[in-house]
Amino acid sequence: xxxNKNIPVTSSIRRWLLPCFALVFIATIAWTYQPDPIxxxxxxxxxxxxxxxxxxxxxxxxxxxxxxxxxxxxxYEPLLSANGKISCGTCHQQALAFTDGKAFSEGVDHTLxxxxxxxxxxxxxxxxxxxxxxxxxxxxxxxxxxxxxxxMGQLMQTSAHKLMKTAPYPELFRKVFGDEGIDGPNIxxxxxxFERTLISANxxxxxxxxxxxxxxxxELQGLALFENAPQPAKSIRxxxxxxxxxxxxxxxxxxxxxxxxxxxxxxxxxxxxGLPGDRGRFKVPTLRNIALTAPYMHDGRFxxxxxxxxHYSDHVKRSESLSPFLRGESNEVNGKSLALKPEEKxxxxxxxxxxxxxxxxxxxxxxxxxxxxxxxx
Numbered sequence: 105x106x107x108n109k110n111i112p113v114t115s116s117i118r119r120w121l122l123p124c125f126a127l128v129f130i131a132t133i134a135w136t137y138q139p140d141p142i143x144x145x146x147x148x149x150x151x152x153x154x155x156x157x158x159x160x161x162x163x164x165x166x167x168x169x170x171x172x173x174x175x176x177x178x179x180y181e182p183l184l185s186a187n188g189k190i191s192c193g194t195c196h197q198q199a200l201a202f203t204d205g206k207a208f209s210e211g212v213d214h215t216l217x218x219x220x221x222x223x224x225x226x227x228x229x230x231x232x233x234x235x236x237x238x239x240x241x242x243x244x245x246x247x248x249x250x251x252x253x254x255x256m257g258q259l260m261q262t263s264a265h266k267l268m269k270t271a272p273y274p275e276l277f278r279k280v281f282g283d284e285g286i287d288g289p290n291i292x293x294x295x296x297x298f299e300r301t302l303i304s305a306n307x308x309x310x311x312x313x314x315x316x317x318x319x320x321x322x323e324l325q326g327l328a329l330f331e332n333a334p335q336p337a338k339s340i341r342x343x344x345x346x347x348x349x350x351x352x353x354x355x356x357x358x359x360x361x362x363x364x365x366x367x368x369x370x371x372x373x374x375x376x377x378g379l380p381g382d383r384g385r386f387k388v389p390t391l392r393n394i395a396l397t398a399p400y401m402h403d404g405r406f407x408x409x410x411x412x413x414x415h416y417s418d419h420v421k422r423s424e425s426l427s428p429f430l431r432g433e434s435n436e437v438n439g440k441s442l443a444l445k446p447e448e449k450x451x452x453x454x455x456x457x458x459x460x461x462x463x464x465x466x467x468x469x470x471x472x473x474x475x476x477x478x479x480x481x
Contacts, residue, residue, distance in 0.1 A: 142169075142170055142173055142276070142279060143169035143170060143173060144168075144169055144170050144279070145168065145169050145170075146166070146167070146168055146169070147167040147168055147169045147171070147172050147297070147301065149161075149167060149228065149300065149301065149303070150303070151228070151303050151305055152305050152310065152313075152352065154313065154352040155226070155229065155305065155352055155353055156229065158229060159228045159229055159300075160228065160229060160230060160231055160241075160242075161228075161300065162241060162243070164293075165243060165293045165296060165297065167297050167300055167301070168280065168297070170276075170279045170280045171280045171293070171294055171297040171298075172297050172298050172301055173276070174273075174276045174277065174279075174280050174294040174297075174298075175293075175294035175295045175296065175297045175298025175299070176298045176469075176470075176473055177273075177276065177473055177474070178192075178291060178294050178295050178298075179191065179192045179193055179196075179295055179298050179299070180192070180193040180472040180473060180474055181267075181474070182194075183263070183266045183267065183270060184250055184256060184258060184263045184266075184291070185212055185250075185256040185257060185258055186212045186256065186257035186258040186262075187212045187257070189212075190211070190212055190255075190256050191256075192246075192249070192250075192295065193472060194209075195209040195217075195221040195249070196221060196223075196224050198465055198466075198467075198470050198471060198472075199396075199465050199466075200396050200397060200465075201223045201225055201304070201392070201393035201396045201397050201461075201464065201465055202223050202224035202225060202302065203220075203221050203222070203223050203396075203397045204221050205398065205399075206220070206221070206399075206404065207220055207399050207403060207404025207405070208220060208403075208404065209221050209255075211252070211253075211254040211255040211256070211257060212254075212255070212256060212257040212258075213253065213254055213257065215254035217254070217255065218370070219234075219235050219370070219402045219403065220235075220399065220401070220402055220403060220404040222234070222235065222387075222389055223389065223390060223392065223393065223397050224299055224302050225302055225303075225304040225390055225392045225393060225461075225464065226302070226303060226304055226305075226353055226355075226390055226392060227242060227299055227300065227302065228300045228301075228303060229353060230242075230357060231357060232357055232387060233245040234248070234387070235372065235386045235387050235402045236359075236372055236373045236375060236376055236386065236387070237359060237373060237376075237387050238376060241296070242295075242296035242299050242300065243289075243292045243293055243296045244292070245296075246291075246292040246295045246296055246299075247260065247288070247292050250263065250291075260287070260288030260291065260292075261288065263288070263291060264286045264287050264288060264291065267286050267291070268286050273286060274286065277290060277294075280294060281293075301469070301470075302464075302470060303464075304392045304393060304461045304464040305461070305464075306461050306463045306464065307392070307393075307458060307459050307460055307461040308323075308458040308459075308460070309455075309458040309459050310352075310461070312458070313352065319455075319458065320454070322450070322451050322454040323451075323454045323455050323457075323458055325448075325451040325454075326451035326452045326453065326454045326455030326456070326458075327455045327458075328342075329341065329342055329343040329345075329444075329448055329451055329452050329455075330343055330345040330346060330349075330452055330455050330456075331345070331346045331350070332344070332346075333346075333347065333433065334433055334434060334435040334442065336434065336435055336436055336437045336439070337437065341435045341448065342435070343413075343416070343417075343442070343444060343448065343452050344416075344429065344430075344433050344442065345391075345416075345452070347429045348360060348362075348388045348429075349388065349390075349391050353390060353392070354390050354391040354392055354459060355388050355389060355390040355391065355392075356388060357387070357388070358387075358388050359372070359373050359382070359385040359386060359387055359388070360385055360386070360388055360427040360429075361383065361384040361385045361386075361423065361425045361426050361427050362386075362416075362420070362427065362430065363415075363419075363420030363421045363422070363423070363426050363427075363430050364384065364401060364403075364405070364415075364421065365384060365421055365423070366421040366422060366423045367423070368383055368384035368423075370384075370402065370403065371383045371384060372384050372385045372386045372402075373385050373386070373387075374425075380424065380425065381424070381425050382425065383423070383424075383425040384423065384425055384426075385425065385427075386402045391456060391459055392459055392461065393459060393460055393461055393464065393465065394409070394456050394459055394460075395409065395456060395457050395459070395460050396460060396465065400412050409453045409456060410449065410453070413444065413449040413452060413453065414449070416442055416444075417441065417442045417443060417444040417449065418441045418442070418443065418444075419441075420441065420442075
């Protein structure tokens with residue numbers, strides 16, 4: 105006999121069917137969402153030839169795809185902080201070229217850092233880290249903010265213990281480091297692998313060097329001023345920037361006293377060397393993405409690029425440790441300051457804006473993977 109299609113579903117049948125539908129729905133979601141497979145093998149570091157091949161990758165920490173994958177996860181992992189709220193990415197935000205837009209960053213105990221967060225762009229070529237160069241590798245650098253009680257404030261052993269109990273880290277560490285397990289050195293190695301991939305090389309300036317962009321008249325004037333040292337006797341005007349920021353990467357691994365104070369409160373690398381001539385000397389930062397990394401200087405005292413240009417033009421403070429290239433440089437015969445004209449400052453800033461790499465600050469390879477995972481679930 106044919107079934108009666110009009111027979112109502114009883115409440116008992118409904119109670120039985122609803123859990124079944126729920127299980128089918130959950131199973132369907134679980135089947136449709138699969139995390140991306142972890143890439144394996146060597147990581148190809150791609151960069152322009154004019155950046156040079158003097159890169160810094162230690163023999164005991166080769167860059168691999170799985171290592172970069174893990175390092176990116178850890179870079180944005182708040183479990184590495186004592187309060188579970190701060191990660192490396194808190195003070196180094198991609199949209200701000202891996203700075204945080206503050207003069208000083210706030211740690212887990214609400215203490216402010218003594219110096220401003222530096223950009224992490226193009227560290228593949230660096231050999232000294234922090235404003236005073238105290239660390240000689242990215243691996244050692246990574247440990248400092250993580251274990252500092254006023255920054256992320258957590259022992260490496262505690263971080264390792266947290267990660268051991270959190271998926272997918274045990275399996276990820278096994279894929280990267282084999283049976284060595286999760287420990288402090290491997291945490292630092294993975295983060296360093298990711299940081300070495302943060303290469304910024306597609307600004308308008310790079311496109312100009314590749315003959316793919318034609319600068320405006322103001323940008324070209326700014327570039328000429330940037331590269332030239334002033335020679336008033338020959339009617340050559342310059343902003344003298346390339347003495348510290350020359351080359352395609354716009355930084356040289358040098359330490360300079362740039363005349364911020366006649367008696368510096370923060371003595372810079374002199375704290376490490378003990379040499380009077382090092383007082384107030386700090387590492388020269390890259391100018392890559394400089395329009396995105398305000399405020400400026402090690403203490404964030406300048407809020408705008410206009411203030412920076414005003415300083416170098418007219419307000420350099422004399423001291424015994426002032427770097428020689430800032431002594432007696434002027435665009436005026438017998439002048440006592442650089443004395444840039446307002447329109448020249450405007451031109452230099454126009455060139456500095458050419459150094460913004462919009463692809464770098466939006467590249468999904470450098471973004472927070474935890475947010476991406478959450479969106480895909």
